[in-house]
Amino acid sequence: MFIPTDKQPMEETEDALSPSSRGFLVMTSGCKIPDLDPMDPAVRKFVEFYANGTRNTTGEEDSDKVPPNCAGKVGPALVESNTTSLYIVTSALEYYNASALEDVNCCYRPFHRVMADPNHYDYSADNNIEYHKLCYPFQEEGSASVGEHEFVRVECRLSSDDTTSPLIYKDFHAFAPVSVAMKRAIESRGNAEMPPLDHRWSILVFGMDAVSRLNFHRQMPRTKKVLEELGAIEFLGYNKVGDNTFPNIVPLMSGMTEDELKKACWPNPQKKLDDCSWLWRQFESKGYLTGLGEDCAWMSTFNYVKVGFLRQPVHFYVRPLVRTSEDEAGHTKRMNAKVCVGPRLSASNIFNYIYKVMNSVSDAAQSFFGLFWVNSLTHDFLNSAGYADEPQVQLLRKIASTGALNRTLLLFLSDHGIRWGSIRETYQGRLEERLPFGFAVIPPSFKERYPSAVANLVRNARKRLTTAFDLHETLKDLLDPEASISSESLARRSKELLKRYGTRGISLFLPIPEGRTCKDAGITPNWCSCHSGEKKIDTEEPMAIAAAGALVDKVNAFLEPYPQCTRRELVAIKSAIISSPPESLLPHPKKKTLQDVSVVVEAAPGGALFEATVRVVPKEDESGLVSLELAVAGTISRINRYGNQSACVDEFHMKLYCFCGS
Incomplete structure (x- = not known):
């Protein structure tokens, strides 16, 4: 069993979360997505690291610039919980004017x-709850086993048998009893048969609203490190397919667009999603x-301006706890979300519940599929993502x-980047906004059994344009992996895929075609992040000449530490192709922005x-004067033979560029 710790070194693998050596996240004939610096000067002025700052005591407690101090506003947690029980935190007694356990009645x-x-x-269909008439007392030692109860409200008073005396503390806790979930499963299936666990893996889809890949790298370095320790595979070309959360989750969980869902089963928001x-x-x-x-009941994916579900949609459904605790104990509202519930982060409702569910199903050796989402910290603010970093770790x-990750595929992702704010006025x-973060953690046992499928997933994640439609097909393959992704099945399906060019959703266990475009992937032009509009330009145009000069200058910069190599000089420009971002990515359509010029040059000797x-990046100074900044994006390829021209250097890469001489 692997447990990441702060003391373990970061493993240097091909999955390391470093910028692409080629200057592109995706570079295929169908799509080119530039690899940009998370701290590029164009966006650096909008970036702050509030999570790492010191507490501000100037009355800005509800500002996103201040780390949420949930306990500081309402008092420390007097009662905590584990997977089966509640217990009084003795260190908190003094705050509530009690000196011993017998001084409080919970x-x-x-x-x-x-x-x-x-x-x-x-x-209101998805919001109805009912409280028990009885409030079950804690034992003398300050704890209480909740049995098969899933959701509880804790009520504490100063020691008294009078239940009408004022509450000194109110709190909410969720539990995940497998026995209750199993009863629901049996009722819904009509029998008690459970398929064998052999060759089946649990799936945990854990998401966070409105965090781009680059903002994840800026604001969540600790989470990034743990993911690296777990061997996570990062999705470099994961492109959103809709505006906000719902139209990006619908493809993930149904394989359909929102419009297709409405035609198939959900005619209008007043109808249940069951x-x-x-x-x-x-x-x-x-x-x-x-x-x-x-974690945010009022604006959750399936309930915001929607009825939600009439019947409980899953065996472990935490919405009753989230909605009730938000209504009765939510505070520290920052724009649209209450980021605290009692003494804890609202996100902790979900973090704690995920742990309890995963622990319970792992102990019971049951296969599990779960979707959990966190909105409160990231929905409205670019820089609040950092507040989730340590809790996620x-x-x-x-x-x-x-031990759950030994039998669980973890998919950790977002739906899109931040959709508003000053940063959105930049390219x-x-x-x-169009490129959310995404990671997959694959158990070693799965890699051993399906090596070809995992190899395809790694290649697709790193080098192909992908979407939620693809993730849906990937998850569907796990319904029956032996029939879907065994070596024989993959060979057959790969051949079939070649005959269906342009298929919208493709399992990442299959080889996604190199020439895939946004249109092929089901991404509308408005959300496409691929550079488009490739066209040849005359080799005598100023842009081509400038790009060729930048290339040769870069080669000579490589050669500076090697005095035995002769400086290169530009002889001719063989070809030049310019590509630009789609119009939808331009903050000011009439103003030029980043462009890429692919050039082939001949250099002497x-x-x-x-x-x-x-x-090529336009830079505008304070007076409005625009200049062009040119830099080679990624590696420089040598595309003809060099024979013995570089025999005087031993370094492999320098052999591509060196011409020995004085």
Whole structure:
């Protein structure tokens, strides 16, 4: 069992989260996505690292610039929970004017979801709960086992048998009893048969709203490090397919666009979402236990301006806890979200629940499919993502400690980048909005059994344009991996894929075609992040000449430490091709922005042919004067033989550029 720790060194692998050596995240004949610096000067002025700052005590507690101090506003947690029980935190007693356990009287009051009338329901259908009449007292030692109860409200008073005396503390906790989930599964399937666990893996889809790949790299370095320790595979060309969360989650969980979903099963927002074939229902039919949860009930993916679900959609459904605790104990509202519930982050509702579910299903040796999403910290603010960094690290380590990741494929991703704010007025900000982060952690046992499928996934993640449609097909393959991704099945399906060029959703276990375009992938022009408009330009145009000069200058910069090599000089420009971002990425359509010029040049001495892409970035000074900044994006290729021309150097890469002489 692998448990990442702070003391373990970062493993240097091909998955290392460093900029592409080629200057592009994706560089294929169908799509070119530039690899930009997370701290590029164009966006640096919008970036702050509030999570690493010191606490501001000037009254800005509800500002995004200040780390949320949930306990500081309402008091420390008097009661915490583990996977089965509640217990009093003795170190917090003094704050509540108690010196010993006998000075406080705590009880827990269970509550549960109540289904609305199927014939008469409205937007409140997914919000109905019912409290138990009894409040069960804690034991003398200050703890209480909750049995099969899933959701409880803790009520504490100063020592008294009078339940009408004022509360000194109120809190909410969720639990994940497998026995309750199993009963629901049996009821929905109509029998108690559970398929064998052999060759089946659990799936945990864990997401965070509005975090681009580059903002993840800026704001979540600790999470990044743990993912590297876990051997995570990063998706470099993961492109959103819709504007906000719902139209990006719908393809992930149904394989359809939002419009297709409306035609198939959800005619309007006043209708329940129960009738759609969500992915968790397909896994349930295969004997999986299922889970679903988000940390902001009022604006959650399936409930914002929607009815949501009439019947409980999954076996572990945390919405009753999230909604009730948000209503009764939510505070520290920052724009659209209450980032605190009682003494904890709202996100902790989900982090704690994920851990409890994963621990429970792992102990019970049950297969599990779950989708969990966090909105509160990142929905509205670019720089608040950092506040989730350390809590996510703790979650990942706790899940790893259960051993669950030995049998679980973890998909950690976002839906899109930040959709508003000053950064969106820049080209890079617009590009970031279209490119959310995404990672996959694959268990060693899965890699050993399906090496070809994993090899395809790694290649697609690093070198291809991908979308939520592809992730949907990938997850579907896990319904029956033996039939879908064994070596024989992959060979057959790969051949079939060649006959269906332009297929929208392609499993990442299959080889995605090199020439894939946004249109092929189901990405509308408005959301496409690929550079387009490639056209040849005359080799005598100023842009071509400038790009060729930048290329040769770069070669000579490489050669400076090698005095035995002769400086190169430009002889001729053989070809020049310019490509530009799509119009939708331009913050000011009439103003030029980043362009890439691919040039092939001949350099003397020796008739060397070099090929490279030169990135051209307009820079405007305070007076409005625009100048062009040129830099080689990535590597420079030598595309003709060099024989013994570089025999005087031993360094492999320098042999490509050196001509020995004085």
